[in-house]
Amino acid sequence: MKPFVYITRKVPDEIYARLAKVYKVEMWPEEDKAVPREILLEKASVANALLTVISDQIDEELFSCASNLKVVANMAVGFDNIDLEKASRFGVAVCNTPEVLTDTTADLTFALLLATARRMTEASEFVKDGKWTSWAPMMLVGTDVHHKKIGIVGMGKIGTAVAKRAAGFDMEILYHNRRRHEVAEEMLGAQYREFDELLEEADFVVCLAPLNDDTRGMFQRKHFQKMKKEAIFINASRGPIINEQALLDALEAGEIAAAGLDVFDQEPISKNHPFLAMKNVVALPHIGSASKETRLAMMTMCCDNIDAVFEERPPRTLVNKDVLQF
Numbered sequence: 001m002k003p004f005v006y007i008t009r010k011v012p013d014e015i016y017a018r019l020a021k022v023y024k025v026e027m028w029p030e031e032d033k034a035v036p037r038e039i040l041l042e043k044a045s046v047a048n049a050l051l052t053v054i055s056d057q058i059d060e061e062l063f064s065c066a067s068n069l070k071v072v073a074n075m076a077v078g079f080d081n082i083d084l085e086k087a088s089r090f091g092v093a094v095c096n097t098p099e100v101l102t103d104t105t106a107d108l109t110f111a112l113l114l115a116t117a118r119r120m121t122e123a124s125e126f127v128k129d130g131k132w133t134s135w136a137p138m139m140l141v142g143t144d145v146h147h148k149k150i151g152i153v154g155m156g157k158i159g160t161a162v163a164k165r166a167a168g169f170d171m172e173i174l175y176h177n178r179r180r181h182e183v184a185e186e187m188l189g190a191q192y193r194e195f196d197e198l199l200e201e202a203d204f205v206v207c208l209a210p211l212n213d214d215t216r217g218m219f220q221r222k223h224f225q226k227m228k229k230e231a232i233f234i235n236a237s238r239g240p241i242i243n244e245q246a247l248l249d250a251l252e253a254g255e256i257a258a259a260g261l262d263v264f265d266q267e268p269i270s271k272n273h274p275f276l277a278m279k280n281v282v283a284l285p286h287i288g289s290a291s292k293e294t295r296l297a298m299m300t301m302c303c304d305n306i307d308a309v310f311e312e313r314p315p316r317t318l319v320n321k322d323v324l325q326f
C-alpha cells in the first residue's frame with residue numbers, strides 16, 4: 001500500500017503531481033484559509049506523512065492520534081509550531097527548509113527596512129489617493145539608511161545575509177547572538193554587542209532570532225525605551241519574540257520612530273489592529289520567503305524529505321536528530 005501524505009495547504013500542481021506519483025495524496029484545497037483543526041486531526045490520524053505550514057499546530061494532541069505518522073515536513077525554516085520533544089517521543093521525524101530561503105528572506109527584510117525608513121508604503125498610498133499635488137522640500141521625508149548603524153538580533157544565516165546587504169549600504173554592523181560569529185566579524189566588520197548595548201547604539205534594530213523558550217517575549221517596553229527616539233524596529237522572524245502591546249505603547253509614546261513588521265503575535269492580524277492605523281508602521285503579511293522560486297524550492301525540499309523517510313534514509317534537514325527512526 002502506498003504511504004498516505006496529507007498536505008495542509010493548496011500547493012502548485014507540479015508539487016502535488018510529484019507526490020502523487022509515489023504516494024496516496026490528499027490536500028486541503030484552499031489557499032487563503034487554514035485547514036480546520038478537526039480536519040487536520042482527522043487526516044493526521046491516518047496519514048503517514050504531513051506536509052505542513054507554520055500556522056498548523058503540530059502538538060501532543062495531534063501526535064497522540066497519529067499512530068501511523070512517520071514524518072512532518074514543515075514548509076518553513078522555523079519550527080516553533082511543532083512540539084519537537086513530543087515528535088521525538090512519538091517517533092516522528094520533523095524536517096524544515098533552511099538555506100533555500102536565506103537570501104529571499106534577507107531581501108525582504110532589507111526591503112522592509114528601506115520601506116519603513118523611506119516611508120514607501122505611506123508615499124505610495126499618498127499617490128494612489130490622489131494627494132500628490134505638488135513637489136515640496138519636506139514632503140514625505142524619511143530617514144537615511146546608508147552609513148547608519150544596523151543592530152541585528154539573531155546572527156544566523158538570515159541575519160548574516162542581511163548584514164551583507166547592510167554592508168553594501170555602507171552601514172556599520174552591530175549584532176547580538178548566542179554565539180560570536182567570527183566569519184561575519186572578519187568578512188563584514190560586524191561588531192558583537194550585548195543586547196542592551198545594541199539597543200542603545202543602533203539606528204535600526206532588526207530582529208531575526210528564532211522563536212524558542214529563550215527568545216519568547218525578549219523585547220519588552222524597557223527594551224524599546226533603551227532604543228534611540230529615532231530608531232526603527234524591524235521584525236522578520238516571529239511575532240511572539242516581542243511583547244506587541246509594549247511595541248504599540250513605545251510607538252504611541254514616541255519612544256521609537258517607526259516599525260516594519262512582517263510577523264505578528266496572532267497571524268493574520270485583525271482588520272482593526274491598532275498597528276494598521278499607525279502611519280509609521282509598515283505591516284506585511286509574513287512574506288519573508290515569498291518569491292516564486294523560493295517557495296517552489298521549499299516545497300521541493302519538503303518532498304525530498306518525505307521521500308527520504310519512506311526510502312529509509314535520514315532526511316537532509318531533519319530537525320529532531322534524536323528521533324529513533326534512523
Ligand code: GLV
Pocket residue numbers: 054075076077078079101237288289
Ligand atoms: C517563515 O517564517 C519560515 O520560518 O520559513
